[in-house]
Amino acid sequence: MRKDIHPSYIPCKVVCNCGSEFVTRSTKASIHVEICSACHPFYTGAVRVMDTEGRIEKFKKKYAKKA
């Protein structure tokens, strides 16, 4: 690499909104993120269904009658 034209590649502390933090390497000393592998449902496996109006129940009732 040529000298003085590259940004320094330093250890970087990443802090997430969920409180999780880990260290990686970047040109910045710290990064703040809103979601990470510790709290994203894709990685946690947690599936939360947003069903505020009972639509799933309505759907189940509707098709239970026909069956």
Ligand SMILES: [Zn+2]
């Ligand atoms: Zn997180």
